[in-house]
Amino acid sequence: MFVEERQELIVEELISKGSVRVKELSERFSVTEDLIRKDLSVLEKEGKCKKIYGGAIPVKENVQRKTAAQRKKLNTEQKEIIAQKAIQKIEDGSVVFLDISTTVVELARIIAERNLPITVVTNSLEVVNLLVNANSNVIFIGGEFDFGKDGFVGSLADQMLENFHFDIAFMGVVGLDLEEDAVYTYMANDGVTKHVVLKQSKLSYMLVDHEKLSQIGNYKYARVEEFTGLITDHALGKAYRKLCQKYGIEVVD
Template sequence: MNNVERHQHIIREVNLKGHISVVELCESLGVSSVTIRKDLQFLEDSGLVYRTHGGVTKQNPYQTDRSVIEKEKLHEAEKRAIAKASANFVTPNDSIIIGSGTTTQFFAREIIPQGHLTVVTSALNVTLELLKHSNVEVIQLGGSVRHTSSSVTGQYAINTLEQFFCSKLFLGVDGIDLEYGISTTSAQEALLNQKMISVAQQVIVLADSSKFSRKSFGKIADFSNIDVIISNEIPSSFQELFDSLGIQTIVCK
């Protein structure tokens, strides 16, 4: 197999799987890791793929900050499906935490509260979605408001969370990386998310398929801190890892 044929094979595999490792490419093509790394460098220089630690992906692995208005228009159908599946986790008379993001905003729209529901949230857009329910008590965290996420961050919000313990945390993320874990574009938001995790009995991550094989500036946590991941599609390499860690996965179309 010549260079062109190898390049075509790599591109096909990346388009099919989203992410593929150097080891997998070496095995499928029967060549050395040195040859594969040269191929990947050529393809990345040509703007066809993005190299990651130990592999290659079809999308930019570094997620940058974008406004909530812009993000709300992306992957709407996927977010709506994830939101509907996530709403099934809300039980009668529940007490939950909802993090920031557009996927969690979609989730808030899908909630049909039974009995009295208490929601602690950092997200202003989530609060606005829940105000239509008379039997939902919303505890809006205070602090500095991030314009891009319509949410608050800072020590005041972290201190307030110390007063609560909730059954579930519904968390949106900007990146999910095999080695880096889950992350968000803001370091301050990551710190607040870490506190949310510490005061929740169950951590449920809501993420569409575009978040996989990406990492952002602020690391939130390792996968050992996650109980459930809900997505419209989970790459096979991630599914294998989640299965080995005992993380429940729900794939909704």
């Protein structure tokens, strides 16, 4: 195995597990502990991890704002996996909120394909377009365009949302910091609108591909414990799972 390949696998394990141990990595890759320490030193210099006694933890990257078109091309397979898990949470006849999120768009696609007999409330333009010919009843929330111009946020949207009660909501996430109990998005106005939805929802799930566990955004819109659970594409490691138990949220992985 090439050094670069081993280091990439170490980073992947860091993201999915929340930490790595030198001894365990040494056994996994059949190399010396000194060699693993050198790998971690290289990764730390590249800003991909922070060394701690006996191992390392991830470094949270503050990701830049991206338009919907840019986000749509990222991690498509992971989004499909998450959407297939999320659909299992929806019951016939329920009132469902679908957030502005490219992962949520994949969920809307499945709802349309299955013609689920539900009511969908959304502020996402693409979700509405997908459900035009579906069996679901659709209610669209207006307001002002968000940064990516893929949906509506702001005070007008918030006023409309405050009059609803949702059986279940599926929320997008730019970054998730389980250690700091923080759920992030890009912009404040989007974050305020998302938080209104959380308050109006009986159940709420964040849809999180595993790479977002190493990312943060510009605006913390909720605490982790405010959600019912998180749905992800990759099995969480012990460190992250323990934190989720601490916050009392369900993990669907």
